[in-house]
Amino acid sequence: KAKSDGRNTWRFYDEEIDKANIDKFNLLQQIRLALKEQQFQLYYQPKVNLTTGAITGAEALVRWPQLDGSVISPLEFIPLCEESGLIVELGHWVLQEACRACQRWQQLGYGGITVAVNLSSVQFRDGALEQSVQQALKDAGLPAAALELELTESLLIGEALNIQQQLDQLSSLGLTFAIDDFGTGYSNLGYLRRFNATTLKIDKSFISSLCMSKRDEPLVQAIVQLAKSLGLNTVAEGVEDAQTLQKLQQMGCDEAQGYFWSPPLPEADFLRFLPSV
Numbered sequence: 001k002a003k004s005d006g007r008n009t010w011r012f013y014d015e016e017i018d019k020a021n022i023d024k025f026n027l028l029q030q031i032r033l034a035l036k037e038q039q040f041q042l043y044y045q046p047k048v049n050l051t052t053g054a055i056t057g058a059e060a061l062v063r064w065p066q067l068d069g070s071v072i073s074p075l076e077f078i079p080l081c082e083e084s085g086l087i088v089e090l091g092h093w094v095l096q097e098a099c100r101a102c103q104r105w106q107q108l109g110y111g112g113i114t115v116a117v118n119l120s121s122v123q124f125r126d127g128a129l130e131q132s133v134q135q136a137l138k139d140a141g142l143p144a145a146a147l148e149l150e151l152t153e154s155l156l157i158g159e160a161l162n163i164q165q166q167l168d169q170l171s172s173l174g175l176t177f178a179i180d181d182f183g184t185g186y187s188n189l190g191y192l193r194r195f196n197a198t199t200l201k202i203d204k205s206f207i208s209s210l211c212m213s214k215r216d217e218p219l220v221q222a223i224v225q226l227a228k229s230l231g232l233n234t235v236a237e238g239v240e241d242a243q244t245l246q247k248l249q250q251m252g253c254d255e256a257q258g259y260f261w262s263p264p265l266p267e268a269d270f271l272r273f274l275p276s277v
């Protein structure tokens with residue numbers, strides 16, 4: 001009896017693994033189809049200058065709208081896209097779309113507005129990133145200076161295949177880099193200099209608790225001061241209330257984004273959010 005119990009246990013695990021694999025496989029198929037049918041949508045979250053209140057740009061964030069009206073968050077499908085390599089195709093679409101949108105804003109008279117695009121380390125492994133970025137800029141007719149690429153620290157510390165060279169090539173196109181989610185990774189400042197990022201985005205986990213946690217205040221203050229001394233622009237992500245905004249202003253943080261101003265919006269709503277020109 002013990003033996004057949006054992007076998008049953010194994011069968012149980014097999015089925016669980018099978019089911020997880022089938023779910024994953026199905027989701028991947030759906031993502032492939034969604035890419036082909038252009039079901040993905042880019043949302044734009046405004047970024048605000050904390051001194052002037054002006055909108056300096058937007059971060060492009062991908063969304064997957066469903067037929068029932070719900071929207072699937074990138075946190076649910078980006079990891080699978082990275083694992084499968086589909087992120088290369090999705091990432092290229094995001095670049096194309098974001099550059100075209102920003103070019104439209106510039107046409108409408110919002111000349112100084114920039115667009116920020118999140119990159120995955122898998123896109124660097126692919127080897128065709130520079131070409132993809134260059135193509136997107138060219139197809140859209142967008143000046144490279146209007147494009148900011150957001151990288152995470154894990155990319156910079158990864159054992160990565162000529163990352164430095166790729167970043168240099170991208171940089172020579174005239175675009176800029178921001179380090180995303182700063183403070184959650186290794187926070188090795190040497191990297192910031194080496195990869196000549198112009199902006200440091202302070203992770204929202206520190207910002208959202210800024211007014212609650214006594215411990216986060218000196219931390220954020222230190223990050224802002226450090227960034228300043230390195231000549232980097234600071235952006236706080238996840239600002240949700242006026243009190244946090246005020247603290248950040250006192251600390252000398254340059255820019256911010258968050259629900260206090262606006263969640264990420266479809267392009268039409270983002271345009272309505274901009275002041276009229």
Ligand code: C2E
Nearest residue numbers: 061062073074075094118119120238239240257258259264
């Ligand atoms: P991220 O780049 O750090 O983006 C900021 C996230 O914070 C976004 O989540 C945004 O909606 C959310 N957020 C903004 N303001 C607030 C706020 O006030 N409160 C709170 N609680 N959250 C706020 P989202 O859009 O779900 O994106 C999650 C992550 O998915 C992004 O984090 C980014 O790492 C990744 N992602 C999104 N779009 C892309 C893409 O096109 N390519 C790649 N590779 N990754 C993407």
Ligand code: MG
Nearest residue numbers: 059118150180
């Ligand atoms: Mg980002």
Ligand code: MG
Nearest residue numbers: 180181201237
């Ligand atoms: Mg971020």
Ligand code: MG
Nearest residue numbers: 181203204237
């Ligand atoms: Mg984040």
